[in-house]
Amino acid sequence: MAKLTLNDIEVKVKKVLMRVDFNVPIENGRITDDNRIVQALPSINHVVENGGLLVLTSHLGRPAGEYDPEFSLKPAADHLATLVDAKVHFAEDCIGEKAESVIAAAEFGEIVVLENVRFHAEEKQNDEEFSKKLAAHGDLFVNDAFGSSHRAHASVAGVTRYLQPAVSGFLLEKEIKYLEESINDPDRPFVAILGGAKVSDKIGVIENLLTKVDSIIIGGGMTYTFYKAKGWPIGNSLVEEDKVELAKELLQKAEKAGVKFMLPLDSVVAKEFNNDAEHKVVDEDGIEEGWMALDIGPQSALSFGNVIKSAKTVVWNGPMGVFEMENFADGTFAVAEALAEATKFGGTTIIGGGDSAAAIKKAGLSDKVSHVSTGGGASLEYLEGKELPGVSALTNK
Numbered sequence: 247m248a249k250l251t252l253n254d255i256e257v258k259v260k261k262v263l264m265r266v267d268f269n270v271p272i273e274n275g276r277i278t279d280d281n282r283i284v285q286a287l288p289s290i291n292h293v294v295e296n297g298g299l300l301v302l303t304s305h306l307g308r309p310a311g312e313y314d315p316e317f318s319l320k321p322a323a324d325h326l327a328t329l330v331d332a333k334v335h336f337a338e339d340c341i342g343e344k345a346e347s348v349i350a351a352a353e354f355g356e357i358v359v360l361e362n363v364r365f366h367a368e369e370k371q372n373d374e375e376f377s378k379k380l381a382a383h384g385d386l387f388v389n390d391a392f393g394s395s396h397r398a399h400a401s402v403a404g405v406t407r408y409l410q411p412a413v414s415g416f417l418l419e420k421e422i423k424y425l426e427e428s429i430n431d432p433d434r435p436f437v438a439i440l441g442g443a444k445v446s447d448k449i450g451v452i453e454n455l456l457t458k459v460d461s462i463i464i465g466g467g468m469t470y471t472f473y474k475a476k477g478w479p480i481g482n483s484l485v486e487e488d489k490v491e492l493a494k495e496l497l498q499k500a501e502k503a504g505v506k507f508m509l510p511l512d513s514v515v516a517k518e519f520n521n522d523a524e525h526k527v528v529d530e531d532g533i534e535e536g537w538m539a540l541d542i543g544p545q546s547a548l549s550f551g552n553v554i555k556s557a558k559t560v561v562w563n564g565p566m567g568v569f570e571m572e573n574f575a576d577g578t579f580a581v582a583e584a585l586a587e588a589t590k591f592g593g594t595t596i597i598g599g600g601d602s603a604a605a606i607k608k609a610g611l612s613d614k615v616s617h618v619s620t621g622g623g624a625s626l627e628y629l630e631g632k633e634l635p636g637v638s639a640l641t642n643k
């Protein structure tokens with residue numbers, strides 16, 4: 247990435263405005279997964295240890311453009327205070343007197359966490375005045391919010407119009423490095439695995455990957471739109487009817503491109519969307535009326551596993567089945583195991599997407615793969631070949 251990074255600039259006695267993605271899951275005021283905060287620590291510690299005053303901005307959830315205690319960043323600020331040696335201050339607003347007074351009282355080597363930027367509707371509108379107000383908090387800007395970098399919002403992109411240099415933080419740099427290398431200069435065989443439920447979100451990714459990968463593996467709810475395109479019965483399985491024609495085209499394009507396009511050979515079908523429902527394994531053309539496919543079957547797990555294990559680059563987005571239910575989790579866990587094996591044999595393995603990250607965590611294999619991305623939407627848009635506004639807005643080297 248030919249953009250300035252934190253390593254290229256001096257932060258000593260500077261006010262450093264840094265956008266992070268502290269959009270973490272919170273239940274009853276308690277953070278249930280702090281991965282996004284932990285992943286931002288290298289940049290955070292770099293600034294405070296080198297004598298900068300760090301002002302952090304982030305969004306949390308999708309509030310309606312006004313203050314809403316349910317979406318306060320205070321729990322994230324409190325949690326950050328337990329992870330760093332530096333003093334952490336919290337400002338109850340991200341602009342105006344409430345923010346300015348807290349920043350003025352903080353010292354170099356300390357941290358100020360500003361309240362949720364989405365408590366102002368202007369954030370998502372990428373508003374000029376709002377961007378200017380945020381920019382006024384710093385002498386320079388750092389974007390370390392990879393997970394939000396596909397959003398052309400004020401705190402991610404707009405702010406760079408008024409605050410330069412605008413540099414990449416270490417997490418953003420790491421995320422882009424993995425994705426860029428995997429897409430543009432992959433060690434081969436390069437295998438992409440796409441699953442999950444959101445066919446329409448991912449179909450564009452398949453299109454872009456067709457020109458890059460050696461094999462594409464389709465699993466999860468994505469599968470049955472392709473089955474329908476092939477004329478196979480799908481019972482009550484998940485399908486996006488308006489994407490069936492596109493699925494047909496993609497199958498043809500894959501053949502033309504010489505890409506191995508792997509659909510599950512078998513599925514676990516159930517009578518209902520319920521862990522305790524009656525279930526059985528059927529072949530690819532054997533899904534009967536009254537049954538829905540909720541996982542890939544054992545033959546698929548085996549054949550997918552063999553391809554994955556011998557790959558040198560693997561990108562995985564979307565679980566193979568409804569892994570949240572024990573009876574339909576085997577396919578996803580088998581793929582997770584295969585990724586861990588590929589990594590052990592020197593492959594680069596990258597996982598994107600909230601549910602896929604949760605699945606690999608549940609399988610206890612998060613530290614056995616090369617990289618678990620902090621951005622679902624952001625990594626998908628990158629893989630789709632789209633420019634990320636939060637990256638393109640940064641200062642060129």
Ligand SMILES: Nc1ncnc2c1ncn2[C@@H]1O[C@H](COP(=O)(O)OP(=O)(O)O)[C@@H](O)[C@H]1O
Nearest residue numbers: 442443444466467540564567568599600601602
């Ligand atoms: N065969 C299936 N039928 C219905 N839902 C499925 C199926 N396979 C996977 N899913 C569901 O897909 C969801 C994840 O999809 P998605 O949001 O696209 O993934 P990610 O968050 O990793 O991008 C999971 O909640 C999982 O239960």
Ligand SMILES: O=C(OP(=O)(O)O)[C@H](O)COP(=O)(O)O
Nearest residue numbers: 267269393394600621622623624
């Ligand atoms: O959680 C996020 O996206 P993700 O679930 O696609 O990784 C980011 O924080 C972006 O949040 P948004 O989709 O509300 O803009």
